[in-house]
Amino acid sequence: MSQSSSTSAPGTADAKTPGMVIIGGGLTAATAAETLRKEGYQGPLTIVANEAEIPYQRPPLSKGFLAGKEGEDALLPLPASWYPEHNVTVLTGTAATALDPGTHTVTLADGSVLPYATVLLATGAAPRRIPFPGVELAGVYTFRTKADSVAMKERLSTGGHNLVMIGSGWIGMEIAATARELGNNVTLLGLEDVPLSVAIGAELGGVFLNRHQEAGVKFVLPASAAEIQGTDGVVTSVLTTTGVTLPADIVIVAVGVVPNIALAQDAGLTINNGIEVSAALATSAEDVYAAGDVANAMHPVTGTFARSEHWANAIASGKVAAKSMLGQDATLDDIPYFYTDQFDLGMEYSGFGALTKDAELVVRGDLAKREFIAFWVLEGRVVAGMNVNIWDVQDTIKALISSRRMVDTVKLADPQTPLEEI
Template sequence: MAGTDTGTTGAGGGRQRPIVVVGASLGGAKAAEALREAGYRGGIVLIGEEHERPYERPPLSKGYLQGKTPREKIYVHPPQWYAEHDVTLRLGTAVAAIDPAGHTVTLADDGRIEYAKLLLTTGSVPRRLPVPGADQDGVLYLRRVEDSDRIRAALRPGARIAVIGAGWIGLEVAAAAREAGAEVTVLEALELPLLRVLGREVAQVFADLHREHGVDLRLGVKVAELTGEGGSVTGVKLADGTTVAADAVVVGIGIAPATGLAEAAGLEVDNGIKTDQHLRTSDPDVYAAGDVANAYHPLFGRHVRVEHWANALNQPQTAARALLGQPDAVYDRVPYFFTDQYDLGMEYVGYVEPDGYDRVVFRGDPATREFIAFWLSGGRVLAGMNVNVWDVTDPIRELVRSGRVVDTKALADPKVPLGDL
């Protein structure tokens, strides 16, 4: 369709511009679904760089990576869903530019698509490792399904796997590698894994967990370069001169919001695309959702960008309603995420900045890995994490939303129902 415009025909025969969604991700697919469920009958164009139809990313570091979740289970919709719901799905299609003034999207092949409203669900990209040797074969990142395929192929019994970064992705890959029988070394610059997310009190639980499962967890180390031979990685050289031998290196040092298109289009960008509580950007006809959105959150009274599945799942519901002009479409859900590592399953509800709390209260013993941890400030619960304790996310969410001061002794007592606090 190079050099052409795309639109739909209205009931009176006039030409009606579609709603265009850039980013054929979970967020993009859920936005299209929400638009149809809300009764929108106009055109929807969903554009994605990947050749795969929209899929969910959590399985890529969990069940799919472990070989427990079949590929067909990761997709958001069956292949026929898009045609059945009159959604134009443009896969393998890169967007080169957005023109908010002209209400057009320019594709990399010079095609143009006009839009009435635009939703950006461009997600994020892995941060690259800035050291010599990082461009060799066997240096792997995890974001797309083909990345998960490559990592899974490397997780063989006896294989030496080095994981750089002890965040959620790094630790989930480490767990999958150990379950596959690989030898695993995790290299982390901070004193504990997940330190910025969980704080010292709870991060130690994950350090102990991985060491008990045979992971060589090296903390407070700095990567100097990746060694190699014949273009393939052979190890990780640390700043102290030691080298960790590796058949593959998985880099998990965080992600960055994919804001390039928004910046070039003149949208306001600050740690993501800034939006209001309706997920509307600085341009009134452009919205953003998912990893890329730094959205104003009315509960917290500030902008918040959350890089987790629940945002990509739920924000599109709000965005779709806002796109259709519904003034009560406000995103105020409490952030949520989860992880599964070995025999540890956990859910986390709430939002806490690093050093933004003054106390952690435990309900249960962390040593047993069956407990709830609460992060508090001024006696108010900011977040709660249940580890191998289930069906408690709703009362924890209510404690966070309420903002009320709680009795910390009762909070720590498993005999006191959370709903009574």
């Protein structure tokens, strides 16, 4: 266990003075800690983080950091100096192994017990593991942590590898783009006919598919891995469910994530696709909150639970959780937002994905030129919007969604009509 500030500092939790405890070392944890201090909380504050790192954010891991274009600084939402300067103890390399809402204590991997007045579970998510035959071979990876990205960068940066990506979701597509840019041969397997179609539909998924193909990325669709094959314990190829054998010296399994609920489940908290929380991010146990990828929060606009696995939600929910922990009246009512970068495609999306299934797709701009805004319109109202290679429109898109006003889809599709006038 290592600490980034002394336990004798006035703002540090110790065995006698219960304070705020945050479990998890991701962006949610960092944002919550920063918000607690910004909102004037001066009491003990401890972050329990099981990775070796101080809290970091993940988006650059599959993009600029993996490509070698961004350094360590791009990963840090708060500089290392922030924690001691604000009397925040960070217990890195330390897993919380038990939570007891009854006694208000957290047990750590070394057996020590940390009392809390209020605790935040920001334990995030972990790669989904599927027991493909051969998954244990050397050269088969999952991809979530900085350590994963560092290891992959070391291999991919030399170029010339045969990479097979099992999974064609956002992370798989991003890593594939970076790997290709680094000069590797990349083949993706995906369960849909068109990558990303579950999230954005086949027409828009096709824009990403075409860009990848143009860059030389290959796809086997729809297909999965029947077997990962190897010699002397090292991967050599992937046999697809469609009977194709793909040579591979690197295989990445990127088939989604599962929320890290073990602590909460063992503590008897309500679990429902993650840790179920109110719009204020309170769990079913008193003084226990949850935020970020692990939390399935009631959204006041849709009236349904939604668990977001995105960067913006880590920030928004980290802030709301901190305020709720301080007894303030806070609600997570942001319109969900995320972004991706693949080759020269930059995309931002905001809206309620669950409402887009039966919505009409309205495109403003040119799909072929890869410069457009797509809107999903349900019963006359915009429920989601996505801009590709067009910038500074997210505020307007969000305003359209939150206004819930009826829109004219002809005007919506017409680039000559300012969005503000629709």
